[in-house]
Amino acid sequence: MKFEHYGLGIAKGMALTFEHLFRKPITVQYPEEKLHTSKRIRGNELVWFPDKCTGCGTCTKACPQGNILLVTHRSEPNRFIVDKFECDTGRCIFCGLCVESCPYNALAMGLKYECAKYRRGDFILNKEKLTASENHRPSAYFRPQFDADLPAQSLLLYDREEGGQKLKFLPLSTRKRGPGA
Template identity: 45%
Template sequence: MAYGMGVVRGMLLTLQHVFRPAITVNYPEYQREVPVRARTNLLWFEERCTGCSTCAQACPDGCILVETAPRRDGTLEITRYEIDFRICMYCGLCTEACPYQAIQAGGRYNDAVYVFENMYRDRDALTAEAQAYLAGSGGVYPNGQSQEMNPLRTSIPTARSRVPVAGAGGPFGPQRLPGKLDRSSG
């Protein structure tokens, strides 16, 4: 190649792009629409969680902590549920492993923090995030279903007493089986 041709070709390429529409956007003034299935975040829905810990076992990074205590009626009380987003790689394995769609990919992506440790979310932070999401989506989960469309079905009553959820007093609220103790009393 003749001397200087590389520079000429590079400049021509640059000139081509000068006259093309920009492919970047002025974030945050303008924000692109996010695809529905994008793994923007992890949302944990306490009202669907049984405390089975399957998500924690599926996580290759070990960033999910689930701590439970048995109730007298056989259910598990979730005493701790925490996700360390400092080491989460958003692979989605936890969401695929959860049998009850209690943890799902979705939610906001503009959650950058100034303090690194703030990326560790305890159950209160996770619940606040999930409830804010549901408030904005009209009660529809990221997977496109609502509690009414896909109610939690388990063979035993589940631990869902901590946060007010849509339908908590109705057919999709805490389940009580005949012969079992009312978990809210134990």
């Protein structure tokens, strides 16, 4: 007579949950602790380099949403001046096709990901808001030249190797702002 199903499976499962009681929680206390995102993160913004842009409009054609507005006028025979360059990040799906298509490396994805706004109108990034600056840094998505400046991504995978569930957190001094902010 074979005895199974007398509660051994339940006991095994309960032993496992009990064991988990002594493992470190994997929770990241988000607003205080922030993990480093991937170097190639497609953050919720675009970064534009006006001096490199020729106004060719490839990005507007590449956008699946038809979301980039580009208005130019011809100044010299072979040169366009960009009058208007706007992107509505409320409609953008952050696919990165515009960055990929830009032949002059004039466009990059941003690092920032905390872009909640109170008004829809604030999502529209115009020329000034798009221009790269200290607070508005490009990610390395399709732009490997920015790769070296960015911190390494914090991976959940590398926890046990370094003893317990140790995640690489940002230092607390930067806790108020995200890595791209």
